Amino acid sequence: MTTIERDLAALLPAGAVAAPEDHHVADLLGRALRGRADAVCFPATTEEVARVVAWCYERDVPITARGGGTGLAGGAIPDGGVVLALERLDRVRSFEPLLWRMHVEAGVTTGTVHRLARENGLRFPPDPGAWEASKIGGNIACNAGGPHAFKYGVTGRWVTGIEAVVPPGEVVTIGGAVRKDVAGYDLRSLLVGSEGTLGIVTAAWLRLMPAPEAELPLVAFLRDTASGCAALEAVLGSGVYPAALEYLDGQTLDFAGPSFPVPVPAGAGFMVVAEVDGSRAEAEWALRELEEALGGEALGLYAPATPAEIAELWRWRGGVAFAILAQKGGAISEDIAVPVDRLREAIDETLAIGERCGVVALSFGHAGDGNLHSTFLFAPDDPDETRRARAACEELFDLAIRLDGTVTGEHGIGTLKAGQLARQWAPAAVELHRRIKDAFDPKGLLNPGKKI
Numbered sequence: 001m002t003t004i005e006r007d008l009a010a011l012l013p014a015g016a017v018a019a020p021e022d023h024h025v026a027d028l029l030g031r032a033l034r035g036r037a038d039a040v041c042f043p044a045t046t047e048e049v050a051r052v053v054a055w056c057y058e059r060d061v062p063i064t065a066r067g068g069g070t071g072l073a074g075g076a077i078p079d080g081g082v083v084l085a086l087e088r089l090d091r092v093r094s095f096e097p098l099l100w101r102m103h104v105e106a107g108v109t110t111g112t113v114h115r116l117a118r119e120n121g122l123r124f125p126p127d128p129g130a131w132e133a134s135k136i137g138g139n140i141a142c143n144a145g146g147p148h149a150f151k152y153g154v155t156g157r158w159v160t161g162i163e164a165v166v167p168p169g170e171v172v173t174i175g176g177a178v179r180k181d182v183a184g185y186d187l188r189s190l191l192v193g194s195e196g197t198l199g200i201v202t203a204a205w206l207r208l209m210p211a212p213e214a215e216l217p218l219v220a221f222l223r224d225t226a227s228g229c230a231a232l233e234a235v236l237g238s239g240v241y242p243a244a245l246e247y248l249d250g251q252t253l254d255f256a257g258p259s260f261p262v263p264v265p266a267g268a269g270f271m272v273v274a275e276v277d278g279s280r281a282e283a284e285w286a287l288r289e290l291e292e293a294l295g296g297e298a299l300g301l302y303a304p305a306t307p308a309e310i311a312e313l314w315r316w317r318g319g320v321a322f323a324i325l326a327q328k329g330g331a332i333s334e335d336i337a338v339p340v341d342r343l344r345e346a347i348d349e350t351l352a353i354g355e356r357c358g359v360v361a362l363s364f365g366h367a368g369d370g371n372l373h374s375t376f377l378f379a380p381d382d383p384d385e386t387r388r389a390r391a392a393c394e395e396l397f398d399l400a401i402r403l404d405g406t407v408t409g410e411h412g413i414g415t416l417k418a419g420q421l422a423r424q425w426a427p428a429a430v431e432l433h434r435r436i437k438d439a440f441d442p443k444g445l446l447n448p449g450k451k452i
């Protein structure tokens with residue numbers, strides 16, 4: 001038992017402090033990322049979180065917040081100090097379906113919020129893929145998106161208030177159930193997406209919406225990237241506002257297509273997955289418009305109609321990343337975003353980068369948001385291929401900047417993109433980041449080395 005572990009155990013109820021184990025210090029997605037920590041704390045109340053932060057701050061001990069550990073940038077991997085595992089902060093403090101709002105603690109899973117909303121005719125739109133394991137606090141800290149972010153926006157748009165513990169151990173409440181608030185600087189937005197570097201989110205007020213009566217997906221198979229991107233632009237020009245507008249390139253389709261619910265037409269080298277929603281009449285009208293926009297050049301269309309078929313489609317979409325990972329056992333899947341009219345260039349350039357670096361490359365992602373999961377495969381036991389996959393990512397980040405985009409549209413900077421902020425932002429803007437960090441965390445103890 002370390003001294004830190006022993007001292008913290010005296011501060012918290014029995015069973016709330018443990019020695020670090022893989023589950024709380026390592027990346028759970030097979031990327032061989034492992035951190036180190038002196039102790040893991042499991043606070044069950046905001047007051048206990050504040051006690052740990054105050055204790056750490058007084059003694060210069062670093063603090064890394066951890067939700068479900070599903071983040072894709074290695075943001076929850078500690079580098080010494082204390083891991084604050086927030087899974088016991090799992091109460092729904094209040095839920096008022098008729099007022100479309102929920103007040104939850106940071107350790108409530110995204111899936112629980114989705115389920116409660118759905119059972120009451122409502123919806124919490126942010127839908128990052130790992131919803132069964134990820135926590136609301138982690139979603140807020142990453143400002144997570146997902147397929148339906150195209151129409152409904154990312155997590156921050158659905159958060160009206162945050163309760164957080166900030167150094168040196170104070171509980172602050174920013175916003176609340178109030179839907180509009182322009183008093184003061186927008187501290188809520190600063191905490192959203194801050195990756196555990198400014199404060200520990202302990203609870204949040206979430207905004208919900210009535211669930212649409214109908215959600216109708218449509219899948220189009222196109223010959224290649226050129227015709228696929230032309231079809232995507234036809235959708236944008238059609239006047240229909242899809243809830244989701246996703247794509248898979250030809251290589252991704254080769255890997256994930258065999259498990260698609262219906263046979264993929266021969267010669268297909270690009271897939272568009274779109275979904276429209278609204279009242280039944282609105283959704284059916286929008287579906288017809290979509291069929292027209294996507295159908296012109298398509299080799300085939302697939303429109304799942306029953307709830308089971310629709311669920312099967314989205315389950316398949318959620319499994320695409322795993323079908324890719326299964327190819328070689330290793331995959332670096334980045335999340336650059338570019339203006340939507342540069343999407344085709346970004347998809348083609350991803351392949352060209354892979355060719356130059358000698359690794360299999362592919363991309364898929366949230367086409368409507370210009371957000372690509374450009375991916376480079378490697379065998380984990382092949383150090384040279386691993387190095388080449390990493391080099392491909394460096395070229396990819398340059399590409400994102402060249403196309404007026406961002407190095408990360410979803411996953412954040414974390415550990416894996418350390419230093420990339422300076423590639424994207426001018427020195428004066430990076431300096432502003434530093435000053436904001438100093439204002440919240442003058443000793444630099446919250447998730448050191450992440451974000452900036």
Ligand SMILES: Cc1cc2nc3c(=O)[nH]c(=O)nc-3n(C[C@H](O)[C@H](O)[C@H](O)COP(=O)(O)OP(=O)(O)OC[C@H]3O[C@@H](n4cnc5c(N)ncnc54)[C@H](O)[C@@H]3O)c2cc1C
Pocket residue numbers: 029064065066067068069070071072074075076086106127128129130133134135136137138139140141142143144145146147195196197199200201202321410411414447450
């Ligand atoms: C299969 C899969 C699919 C995914 N799909 C998407 C997607 O479509 N869109 C998307 O945007 N993302 C996606 N993600 C990544 C997504 O960001 C995370 O899954 C999720 O938002 C992280 O939540 P978590 O609770 O697991 O956070 P963790 O991984 O535990 O932590 C992530 C970061 O947040 C910080 N943090 C966690 N909790 C708190 C807190 N309470 N207070 C302060 N800081 C905190 C951590 O320190 C870390 O920096 C996907 C991940 C997987 C594995």
